[in-house]
Amino acid sequence: MKKDITKAGKAQLARTQKPSLDFGSAWEYAPSPESTDHVKLQAQYGLFIGGKWKAPKSKKYFATISPSTEQKLAEVADAGAADVDDAVKAARSAYDTYWKKMPGKERAKYIFRIARALQEKAREFAIVETMDGGKPIKESRDLDVPLAAAHFFYHGGWADKLDLAFHGRKVRPLGVAGQIIPWNFPLLMAAWKIAPALAGGNTVVLKPAETTPLSSLMLAQIIEEAELPPGVVNIVTGAGQTGAALASHKDVNKVAFTGSTEIGKLIQRNLAGSGKKLTLELGGKAANIVFADASIDQAVEGIINGIYFNQGHVCCAGSRLLVEESVHDLVVKKLRDRLSTLRVGDPLDKNTDVGAINSREQWERINELVAAGEAEGGERYTAPCKLPSKGFFIAPTFFTGVSMSSRIAREEIFGPVLSIMTFRTAEEAIEKANNTMYGLSAGVWTDKGAKIFWMAQRLKAGVIWGNTFNKFDPSSPFGGYKESGFGREGGRQGLSAYVEVL
Amino acid sequence: MDRLETHEDLGFASDLLIFSRENRSLACGNLRRVTVLFYTPVPVDQVAIEERVAALAKRSLKKQAKVQGLKLAISMMDLTTLEGKDTAGKVTALCTKAMHPLDSDNSIGPCAAICVYPNFVRIAKRALEGSSVHVASVATAFPSGQSPLPIKLEDTRRAVEFGADEIDMVIDRGAMLSGDYQKVFDEIAATKEACGPAHLKVILETGELGSYDVVRRASEIAIAAGGDFIKTSTGKIQPAATPAVTLVMLEVIRDHFYRTGKKIGMKPAGGVRTAKQALHYLVIVKETLGDAWLTPDLFRFGASALLNDVLMQLEKERTGAYQASEDFSKD
Numbered sequence: 001m002k003k004d005i006t007k008a009g010k011a012q013l014a015r016t017q018k019p020s021l022d023f024g025s026a027w028e029y030a031p032s033p034e035s036t037d038h039v040k041l042q043a044q045y046g047l048f049i050g051g052k053w054k055a056p057k058s059k060k061y062f063a064t065i066s067p068s069t070e071q072k073l074a075e076v077a078d079a080g081a082a083d084v085d086d087a088v089k090a091a092r093s094a095y096d097t098y099w100k101k102m103p104g105k106e107r108a109k110y111i112f113r114i115a116r117a118l119q120e121k122a123r124e125f126a127i128v129e130t131m132d133g134g135k136p137i138k139e140s141r142d143l144d145v146p147l148a149a150a151h152f153f154y155h156g157g158w159a160d161k162l163d164l165a166f167h168g169r170k171v172r173p174l175g176v177a178g179q180i181i182p183w184n185f186p187l188l189m190a191a192w193k194i195a196p197a198l199a200g201g202n203t204v205v206l207k208p209a210e211t212t213p214l215s216s217l218m219l220a221q222i223i224e225e226a227e228l229p230p231g232v233v234n235i236v237t238g239a240g241q242t243g244a245a246l247a248s249h250k251d252v253n254k255v256a257f258t259g260s261t262e263i264g265k266l267i268q269r270n271l272a273g274s275g276k277k278l279t280l281e282l283g284g285k286a287a288n289i290v291f292a293d294a295s296i297d298q299a300v301e302g303i304i305n306g307i308y309f310n311q312g313h314v315c316c317a318g319s320r321l322l323v324e325e326s327v328h329d330l331v332v333k334k335l336r337d338r339l340s341t342l343r344v345g346d347p348l349d350k351n352t353d354v355g356a357i358n359s360r361e362q363w364e365r366i367n368e369l370v371a372a373g374e375a376e377g378g379e380r381y382t383a384p385c386k387l388p389s390k391g392f393f394i395a396p397t398f399f400t401g402v403s404m405s406s407r408i409a410r411e412e413i414f415g416p417v418l419s420i421m422t423f424r425t426a427e428e429a430i431e432k433a434n435n436t437m438y439g440l441s442a443g444v445w446t447d448k449g450a451k452i453f454w455m456a457q458r459l460k461a462g463v464i465w466g467n468t469f470n471k472f473d474p475s476s477p478f479g480g481y482k483e484s485g486f487g488r489e490g491g492r493q494g495l496s497a498y499v500e501v502l
Numbered sequence: 503m504d505r506l507e508t509h510e511d512l513g514f515a516s517d518l519l520i521f522s523r524e525n526r527s528l529a530c531g532n533l534r535r536v537t538v539l540f541y542t543p544v545p546v547d548q549v550a551i552e553e554r555v556a557a558l559a560k561r562s563l564k565k566q567a568k569v570q571g572l573k574l575a576i577s578m579m580d581l582t583t584l585e586g587k588d589t590a591g592k593v594t595a596l597c598t599k600a601m602h603p604l605d606s607d608n609s610i611g612p613c614a615a616i617c618v619y620p621n622f623v624r625i626a627k628r629a630l631e632g633s634s635v636h637v638a639s640v641a642t643a644f645p646s647g648q649s650p651l652p653i654k655l656e657d658t659r660r661a662v663e664f665g666a667d668e669i670d671m672v673i674d675r676g677a678m679l680s681g682d683y684q685k686v687f688d689e690i691a692a693t694k695e696a697c698g699p700a701h702l703k704v705i706l707e708t709g710e711l712g713s714y715d716v717v718r719r720a721s722e723i724a725i726a727a728g729g730d731f732i733k734t735s736t737g738k739i740q741p742a743a744t745p746a747v748t749l750v751m752l753e754v755i756r757d758h759f760y761r762t763g764k765k766i767g768m769k770p771a772g773g774v775r776t777a778k779q780a781l782h783y784l785v786i787v788k789e790t791l792g793d794a795w796l797t798p799d800l801f802r803f804g805a806s807a808l809l810n811d812v813l814m815q816l817e818k819e820r821t822g823a824y825q826a827s828e829d830f831s832k833d
């Protein structure tokens with residue numbers, strides 16, 4: 001049947017026939033999986049309380065699986081309220097007996113010891129992090145583990161200089177810190193929480209996320225080997241109820257939570273009037289703003305890094321792309337081609353760029369939001385790649401023609417899904433970027449330095465990156481505005497959350 | 503009033519406007535057309551470019567991927583000798599090496615071309631007769647380019663006359679850095695004309711250009727003026743080719759392809775000495791421009807020491823053990 005080609009149809013045809021690059025199979029990279037032979041996981045892990053490994057009083061265990069193979073990796077204790085109580089008691093006793101009396105320079109030695117041990121076992125940690133969480137080995141190897149060690153080194157350095165950290169004012173520790181961390185950067189988040197707490201002279205009860213407990217338990221092994229006084233760091237595993245028991249425990253002086261806004265609000269409500277110190281690092285829906293005068297090719301790299309890094313499981317991910325209308329088509333074309341070169345698959349393969357979604361639950365949530373994006377009229381593009389038959393995988397995806405009111409523009413997807421919108425002027429970019437309940441991070445891409453500062457003064461976000469994205473450093477405070485939480489982690493600002501400034 | 507127009511023939515859209523005007527030359531009263539280049543430069547972010555190539559250096563290439571990549575690299579080599587002490591003997595030996603890189607294995611090679619001074623084009627042509635190896639000749643007062651244009655053009659014509667299949671010209675870096683883009687453009691265009699059927703590679707000498715922004719601008723001018731290939735360096739200046747500068751140039755090639763569908767070639771030259779470096783470059787090409795550029799028609803290495811290191815790695819993959827450097831002929 002002969003098709004009637006209208007004028008518009010012709011234009012469409014011309015557009016799609018425009019030269020496009022072929023990222024095919026002329027030269028394939030052979031599989032290059034990291035060997036896991038030397039990683040010895042226990043069949044079952046207890047709770048690390050008072051410097052000892054204990055079976056849970058709850059007598060319950062749960063399995064932690066690899067999201068890329070759906071195979072069980074180990075069984076982990078499910079701590080009940082009584083176990084949490086034991087852990088807090090151990091932390092309190094350690095605080096009173098050893099830690100608060102110990103001079104800062106002695107505490108520092110222990111913190112440095114943890115940092116060095118992390119470096120020594122970096123490879124093992126990276127592999128376990130990848131197996132348990134699904135993130136590409138190159139990310140756990142090059143970012144998670146080295147940065148976790150860097151946080152211990154950095155805070156170890158502060159431990160004997162606390163009196164110099166806050167304009168000469170004296171400080172004292174808070175006591176016992178209850179810390180609940182998410183599954184997207186399990187070891188790194190443990191380091192972000194434990195290192196400043198110890199440096200400030202506090203003792204710790206940490207609860208890792210239920211889907212990624214293994215690297216925290218390995219960290220407990222390191223802490224055991226480092227011979228920290230018993231009870232200074234306690235690790236209790238479990239799900240939401242364990243976290244709730246920890247956050248609401250009467251003898252905890254400080255609660256630090258990183259996770260969803262929903263749970264964060266719940267914790268804050270429960271702590272109201274208790275006098276406990278609280279910091280929350282919650283969700284985000286960051287705007288990555290690309291001006292027409294930016295280095296477009298480098299901005300495209302920044303967009304990729306902003307949203308597809310760690311499968312988009314990043315609270316500060318650049319999940320909303322605001323691109324100046326005059327370069328929208330160019331940026332989208334370049335993004336499409338760049339997506340073709342992203343390698344999705346076995347997280348243990350050293351050439352994998354995008355690994356497995358952390359859990360079936362998260363996989364379902366992302367798919368639901370992608371469907372909502374389509375239903376609400378967004379035009380979807382998904383990278384043409386073959387996904388493994390087992391495990392939870394989602395190919396990198398973006399939406400064009402997204403309206404500011406649609407769900408994929410407002411809700412945190414926490415997956416490899418980007419929503420692309422346009423703006424015409426810098427003022428409009430600011431208005432759209434700030435038009436969200438979140439305010440964790442933002443990115444600005446322009447070759448004009450002054451424009452970056454102009455934007456940064458007006459963006460309501462805790463972290464603003466100029467011509468880069470997702471850069472982290474222990475000395476740089478990280479945290480949010482509005483419903484992205486409050487309090488900072490990293491730098492002196494982060495340290496101040498773990499001490500009372502007198 | 504000058505007429506401003508987009509010069510579609512050269513394939514530039516908004517960022518490179520070429521405007522032509524009629525200009526009365528007072529001295530002789532003739533009307534002549536002058537082409538002036540104006541453009542909004544596309545900025546290049548140095549930090550991000552270097553980060554990107556560093557990330558691509560981490561690709562892990564094992565077994566058949568490595569072997570295939572190394573064999574591809576050999577087929578893309580312009581074996582080069584550009585010395586004052588070059589002789590017929592040296593050039594002939596190099597030609598033999600280009601045709602048969604490894605005597606014991608005929609599946610390896612041949613190289614893409616050999617690259618010599620104009621004086622040796624005839625000798626090379628004779629030595630390579632019957633093979634697929636091209637003869638590339640440097641020209642245009644290589645390496646400095648500091649001679650009058652007629653001499654540079656004559657240099658080019660002679661090299662082609664002697665039988666060069668490809669001409670590697672140098673741009674006028676002084677003109678580039680002083681902002682006389684018109685001169686740079688005109689010289690390349692004139693050299694292209696002088697090349698006739700020979701392919702033109704335009705050497706930017708990136709080590710003298712000072713920034714990626716200037717490299718990008720020079721690449722655009724070279725392509726607009728008719729270069730078939732753009733090439734980083736003469737090999738006489740440090741730094742020569744780097745992965746980052748190569749990526750900057752590949753991005754210009756990509757943008758040109760997006761606008762026009764035309765494929766321009768790329769040749770990093772100088773400083774690529776090891777198999778590992780060569781694979782890194784190939785990874786950058788593969789992930790920037792895709793399959794179409796993974797061919798000697800569109801990607802070359804200008805190198806002399808590289809071949810033996812690649813051969814050594816190939817032999818290591820084949821036999822499982824490294825051989826002494828003495829096991830490979832040094833031509």
